[in-house]
Amino acid sequence: MSRFFKSSIGRKVAMALSAFFLMFFLLQHFAINILSVFSADTFNEVSHFMGTNPLIQFVLQPVLIFGVVFHFVMGFILELKNRSARNIAYVKNNGSANSSWMSRNMIWSGVAILAFIILHFIDFWFPEINTKFIEGDWSGMHGGELRYFHELQEKFVSPIRVGAYVLAFVFLALHLLHGFTSAFQSMGATAGRKKTLQNIGKAYSILIPLGFIIIALYHHFNHIH
Numbered sequence: 001m002s003r004f005f006k007s008s009i010g011r012k013v014a015m016a017l018s019a020f021f022l023m024f025f026l027l028q029h030f031a032i033n034i035l036s037v038f039s040a041d042t043f044n045e046v047s048h049f050m051g052t053n054p055l056i057q058f059v060l061q062p063v064l065i066f067g068v069v070f071h072f073v074m075g076f077i078l079e080l081k082n083r084s085a086r087n088i089a090y091v092k093n094n095g096s097a098n099s100s101w102m103s104r105n106m107i108w109s110g111v112a113i114l115a116f117i118i119l120h121f122i123d124f125w126f127p128e129i130n131t132k133f134i135e136g137d138w139s140g141m142h143g144g145e146l147r148y149f150h151e152l153q154e155k156f157v158s159p160i161r162v163g164a165y166v167l168a169f170v171f172l173a174l175h176l177l178h179g180f181t182s183a184f185q186s187m188g189a190t191a192g193r194k195k196t197l198q199n200i201g202k203a204y205s206i207l208i209p210l211g212f213i214i215i216a217l218y219h220h221f222n223h224i225h
């Protein structure tokens, strides 16, 4: 088994499996966040459940963090291996003639997303850890009401942060535009369904980041102090 994951195809399969997991996470993350646009109360209740449920906190959250780190580390390893292989294998890498800009720049769109995740963790994740594990406050309350919606709004006041988020979501779209179909191909998806898969991939890759952009902009322009 460990030999399989050390082989080049094994690495691609591992990359694809972690990508599926992260794409599923992204879908549910979007489904929860979009609630904040429609109902502050529903968003608060779902956030409180997600933030305090032991199964989510102590099982799924560590698995997610592992998945994120694994995907990045494996991505860097694949990139390094590809680079060293490319120097020998191709006399001429004919750039856009035989591959898309997105596929050749997965590492850079990935690095941009990594930078976003660091900012995002500083914004949301570390304060949560602080409130729950350092201060020991699991009530989810602030000023007599559930605090999540208000905290979210606060994060989208600064136009600089909103700009950084929107830019990151554009990189996320670029990353997914290649990554979605690529992950299916690494898992051996058949050529016959290629067109359908590409269309689903395109829809997912554009609609989810666009949805996140809408959430960020909505809260930026609808903030009530």
Ligand code: HEM
Binding pocket: 026, 029, 033, 051, 061, 064, 065, 068, 113, 120, 124, 125, 128, 152, 172, 212, 213, 215, 216
């Ligand atoms: C407008 C867009 C977004 C908003 C408002 C948002 C909001 C949040 C919030 C409120 C948390 C909860 C922190 C916690 O309780 O632990 C969170 C966690 C997280 N978000 Fe986002 N997010 C957005 C976009 C994204 C995107 C695009 C990604 C991935 C590329 C992402 C990745 C994560 C990760 C990995 C976590 C940590 C999950 C955890 O273990 O709690 N987020 N986000």
